[in-house]
Amino acid sequence: MTDQHPALHLRGLAKRFDTKVAVAGVDLAVPTGSFYGLLGPNGAGKTTTLSMAVGLLRPDAGEARVLGYDVWADPVRAKSLLGVMPDGVRLFDRLSGAELLAYHGLLRGMDPAVVDQRAAELLDVLALGDAGRTLVVDYSAGMKKKIGLACALLHGPRLLVLDEPFEAVDPVSAALIRDILHRYVTGGGTVVFSSHVMEVVERLCSHVAILADGTIKRVGTLTEVRGDRSLEDVFVEVVGGRTATGEELSWLSR
């Protein structure tokens, strides 16, 4: 029954902080089985949008549905289908990697034996097994991203929402994360992730949405959005960036 619904459906999501409008009505339909990239410059409202979509931030208006279940009206069903890796949010980082996975698994109501087995596998695949009992707080940035991804994947969600999964990750870890996500989508899962790294998005995504100033500027499959140009050109044009010409900042060169 859930297959008739988009994996993630946002309608008119809006949020304002004090006087600043962070997100001004976002509509988005993420088809099941798609690899969806949410592009936007810093401060475009990507994190705010995703936070509202997964139940971390209460929207002022609009609704978010995960495979047909309303995140805000029926959170238990929606959240059980959802795996989330927020950005700029700490993990319970005074646990070791294995402890953190066990915590997340049990919190999701999983069977302890399954948690043990999957945690061991994830730690092995993500090359975190060597860290042993090192606390997550002492992990490197890339390791933190990887353990965060492992926590989001552990309970086998149908939809994975990742905020900036490739930020501060070295190329080796990034390739590993890409592989895992690819396998996940091939296996019928859906991934939504935010980024401002064009290469990654072009390489991975089947669909793309460009968010700027709190609204969706372009949306569609990668080929639709990109046309015959590079994604970066489209992005810069939509966002309206400027390039330094060289007259200003002359004191930088001695």
Next chain:
Amino acid sequence: MAVPVTAVEPPARAVSPRHFVRLKLRVLGNNFRGQAWRIALFVLGVLFALWFAATGFFLLAAPGLADEPRYALLAAAFGGGVLTLGWLLLPLVFFGVDETLDPARFALLPLSRRTLVTGLLAAALVSVPALATLITVAGLVITAGALGGWSAALVEAVGVVAGLLVCVAGARAVTSAFATMLRSRRVRDLAAVLLAVLAALLGPLQLLVLAAVRSADWDRLTGVARVVGWTPFGAPWTAGIDVAEGRAGAAVAKLLIAAATVGVLLLWWSRSLESAMVGAASAGPARTPRGVVGGAVAQLFPRAVGWARRDRFGALVARECRYWWRDARRRANLITIAVVGVFVPVMVNLGGASLAVEGGAAFGEASANSSPVLVSISMVFVGVLASVTLANQFGFDGSAYAANVVAGVPGRVELRARMAAFSLYVVPILLVVAVVLGVVLGRPEWLGVMAGGLFAAYGCGLAINGFISVLGAYSLPETSNPFAMNTGAGIAKSLFTLLSMVSSAAAAIPFVVAAGLLGDVWLWLALPAGLAYGAGAALLGAYLAGDALDRRQPELLASVTPRR
């Protein structure tokens, strides 16, 4: 093109403490922006502080206004000494220090240590408590002036300012040193001992004062005041009084003592400041003990939580348990409970003859020594103090709480688990408190009364703090300094702490009354009644507050997430 870039130009304008003060005021102002309730709390806090300051001012000015030179030295030495001691100890035990200007933020700026320390000191002086203290001790200037004329007033004014510097620099140095010590996991036990010693200083001092007051032996009291006046605690405050009494040489010496004290404290502070700044960049060596045993789930559960089922509740309890030990901020709270919990009741019940009179007046049972009523009151205090640690339990988690929101943890399970995990640490501590007190007082038959009062107050406190933690949560800065506070949060924290303690104590009052009225029956009844009352209150609190938590999980997450 090789350009010799060795010449470092001197900065166009030197950085002065003025910049730090302006920065602090600016940060303070920005914190209030669009936060009406924060402004309200701040105003309320200022009013409280002014009230206390005015009271203190008149108390210290009284010897001068009433022309009673006999009391002037006492007021200066003891009043000032208590203030100084309060500045040193209260941040450790209760309030924390305002880290609006986190030293670590200045690590990359080309500032000399001297500039940094004087700047931070100047910024620290611009705070409500410092201002209130200044108003209070201005009373001493009045006293000195009334008794010794202008010269005495002038010297006392200098002394008072030096005294304030001692207070503020001392508070900073002590908390900074402690933060450094607690961060390093190896010396945390030493830190615990030192904190115990510091708290224990309160004991003898109070005993001394009480003994002196009781015997009303003014000569001896004056003698003690003279001695205190020569220590750093009393020297700055008593300088002007010495002038009034015609000992100008002593006054000069005391001002020198005060100045030296400030110097030493600043030196100490700048030492620990350096390590704090480095520590922020790398939070100590990574701990990598080997020997992983069992699966992930087995690793999560500490041995003390082995009884818990491997489910949601169990996972929460296990995680909280690990956190109470591994998080320096939480551990500092536990140590405080243990130390204060043991020392305060012992002090009150051994040396508290005057308190006993107070308690007796309230409950119609006067006695020179300790009594079940007095014991119950002190036990209620300890129970309440222990539970108030949870008043901002979600603030400890910070943004990490998002994991629980994403997983959709039901509020009641969440709160019950947090209470259970905290109790695993606190209940043994409370039992030790009861036993130690029973042994020290030589009244083992009161054990039931003591434990009953403890558990009743602790349970009520858990319930009330469940609510406060859900409704009045605030964010803590993400530093490893266990004493750090956000600006404004200091006042919020004090108010919520006060509210929580008063209401928890009120809920436990039946146990004090019963101890007074029921007599010997209560010795047997108190423990089971206290257990039932406390457990019932805690469960009811988790049930009701859990509902509130379910409704406002995202809002709670937003309020504990530090603004960046």
